Amino acid sequence: MKKKQVTQNIAFWIFRIFSFTVVGILFWILGFIISKGIQVINWDFLTQPPTDGMTGGGIFPAIMGTLYLTIGSIIVAFPIGVLSGIYINEYAANNWFVKLIRIMTTNLSSVPSIVFGLFGMALFVNTLGFGDSIIAGSLTLGLLTLPVVIRVTEEALHAIDDSFRTASYALGATKLQTIRKVILPMALPNIMTGLILSIGRVSGETAPILFTAVAYFLPKLPSSIFDQVMALPYHLYVISTSGTDLAASRPIAYGTALVLIVIILIINIIATLLRNYFGKKVKTNF
């Protein structure tokens, strides 16, 4: 009897220690980058272009580039993804076509990001002739995010009880009216949370834009969607792996990493707050 208890205690303590190790690793990474990066970040760092061969100045063009690419991919992925999610959950019968779509969506979500990069290069950059540009990068990133957006929408819609649908039909509403006036407003908080998290994912992606959008250094901001851009993740990759003057470029790398982390932190906090806020609201309403 006692031995049993001892084994349990040991096992449970191992689980606790492992869990806190994982939490510790996250805080180690965050703490390290925040403590090193905070010394670099100031107003000039955020608003000036790089100078002296990437060893001085700021990262403004990279911040803007990431912003453009993220917005571009949102424009590509969100409408298509949300509409697909609605179709799959609300309209689709359980036939072979829907099964095919489901399988393809799962497969697409498992395709590595570098393969998206290859694909984007072959299709958008070379075949369609966009060249390395915001539009090629946005389309590539958008397709990469599409499965996530579809899944988020589908899950949010799936969580809504069928009684709301039948109640709406009983009042004489059509399918489209039901979706627009009843289902979507209810699912919106969950969809929004998922979409916001996917924005975080997109803004940190490097491999897909490596050959479709980014440039090592551009003194000016892009003037059209067919221009190349700098991007934060690529900037971090380049200045931390190449360059001869590591002592001078390291601080900039720390600063860039911190900016990336802060973007992700803000996005995650917004998502969590949104979920908690609407989670409570939904509970009190129904």
Added chain:
Amino acid sequence: MYINPMKNGLKKFTEAITEKILLFSSGITTLTVILIVIFLFKEGMGLFSSPDIEEGYVLAVNQENPINQLTPEESMEVFDSKITSWKELGGKEEDILVFRLSDVTNYADETSLGDEFQFLPHVLDSIITVNPGIIAFIPQQYIDSTFTGKILNNGHITAESFFDGKYWYPTASPSPLFGLLPLISGTLWISLFAILIALPFGLAVAIYMAELANQRTRKIIKPIIELLAGIPSVVYGFFGLVVLVPLVQKVFNLPVGESGLVGSIILAIMALPTIITVAEDAIRTTPRSMREASLALGANHWQTIYKVVLPYSMSGITAAAVLGIGRAIGETMAVLMVSGNAAIIPSSLLEPMRTIPATIAAELGEAPVGGIHYKALFLLGCILFILTLIISISVELINTRKKA
């Protein structure tokens, strides 16, 4: 009640149109997958019909030389001076004289080449005729109709030389070598070891979250795991580069810290959120009645977890591990930054290694579009696509078996 027929018709029309738009949107993922397959394989398969010598060049030997053909490996060893006699290649007892176009000034002065190198073909021809042991790597355009030497037949890059090739020298001249083995072994070593590290941790956290933690702790840990999943891979790579690489170098006393081990550790951290989420979901699906039955029989909580919950959720945990491997195999930037990128078949985890995604990311920028190197990198993309497809299908199979 009066229903305006016009309005009703419009309504029906809108409904129908909307459904068509939605249907079209949901077809886009399928279309994308098809396009990915088409573009990847179209470019990648082009490798196998490419000549195995640099485009626009030929290998020429003396007329008397009995050798008709060299494999890419052989020509690489010849030009690296690892093979120095024709005898080793099955020819005559004769020393090999390696000749590249830039060597021409050792044999002829500028006047004999002509002002615009118009006599170059003639000069090359005479050099090859005079030296019986010569092997010349020269552009095809300088071979004219009066050429008296022998041009070696070049072969094509074969599937065998790709899948069974031990060397990845994409820019070697005269014959670039595209061997998959070093890259696939690097990929598998790093990914499998990453899962070996990540699985115990992931499983422990999943059990802790599903079985032990109270509501409040869970509410703290859940966003932390989400955050861990949200951190961009370049940031992980950067962290690995500045923290783990020096650490591993010091602990194991290595000449360079960039190694498969650091890659595995970083990948393990990156695969954790996937493993934790999937495994936790699996553990939670264990029916309450099964737990209660176990507890009622006098088993304590740990025995119930160990003997009832874990066996019940084993397929879900397997799915978690397989998904984690999938993540690890496809991960690019972090691995590229920390694992050293040496394209050799590794013999220990402490050596620098190179994975398939890292190779694509590192080399595609320098490969001329449409060239042989470009095609080889697309073929690597195909391999990667197939690997992850297999993984995605196995997860699907594991999940359906669970339901049945």
